[in-house]
Amino acid sequence: MTSVSDSSQVPGLNSAIAPLRAKWGWIVALGVVYVIAGFIALGSIVMATVASVLVVGIMMIVAGVAEVINAFQIKTWGKFLLWVLLGVLYIIAGFITFDNPLFAAVLLTLLLGASLIASGVMRIVLAFSMKSEMPWIWVALSGAVTLLLGLLIVARWPVNSVYILGLFLGIDLIIAGTGWIGLGFGLHRNPAGVTSR
Numbered sequence: 001m002t003s004v005s006d007s008s009q010v011p012g013l014n015s016a017i018a019p020l021r022a023k024w025g026w027i028v029a030l031g032v033v034y035v036i037a038g039f040i041a042l043g044s045i046v047m048a049t050v051a052s053v054l055v056v057g058i059m060m061i062v063a064g065v066a067e068v069i070n071a072f073q074i075k076t077w078g079k080f081l082l083w084v085l086l087g088v089l090y091i092i093a094g095f096i097t098f099d100n101p102l103f104a105a106v107l108l109t110l111l112l113g114a115s116l117i118a119s120g121v122m123r124i125v126l127a128f129s130m131k132s133e134m135p136w137i138w139v140a141l142s143g144a145v146t147l148l149l150g151l152l153i154v155a156r157w158p159v160n161s162v163y164i165l166g167l168f169l170g171i172d173l174i175i176a177g178t179g180w181i182g183l184g185f186g187l188h189r190n191p192a193g194v195t196s197r
Contacts, residue, residue: 024187036177037177047166049105050166056097102162
């Protein structure tokens with residue numbers, strides 16, 4: 001007995017999804033791990049903030065090393081020195097992050113708040129420029145929420161720097177985990193294009 005769905009109309013989609021359907025249990029387990037990690041992060045927000053800052057520090061060091069290595073492929077001395085300087089600055093910033101993660105959290109929280117404010121303003125401007133379109137109100141609402149969140153972060157800065165990154169990390173892990181769990185159960189319940197045994 002074969003089930004027919006919209007995914008069977010896309011050529012090759014069923015063959016691409018079939019390996020995921022066979023691993024639906026592992027996908028659900030991954031989601032459960034994410035959700036548990038998210039609740040652990042919310043239970044210890046300061047430690048989650050430090051952990052997220054240290055991850056950013058590691059990424060900065062890796063990016064800096066990659067830029068220094070990439071600099072040796074540039075032919076002119078001016079550009080070579082610029083790439084090496086950028087790479088060294090990334091590496092130094094990464095080590096400063098390890099040396100003083102709370103100071104790095106203060107800077108990253110300010111950057112996060114400013115980015116959310118800029119993103120919210122851009123979405124609101126975009127929404128009013130597409131007023132004739134149907135979903136403009138949802139874009140405006142999304143922009144207003146993002147702008148308000150950014151303003152709240154900046155208004156409480158630097159006091160909130162100790163917990164805001166950890167809070168975002170915990171919420172993000174829980175949302176990602178529930179997404180993985182939903183995907184896994186969806187693959188298990190809807191075996192479209194797969195012959196049942």
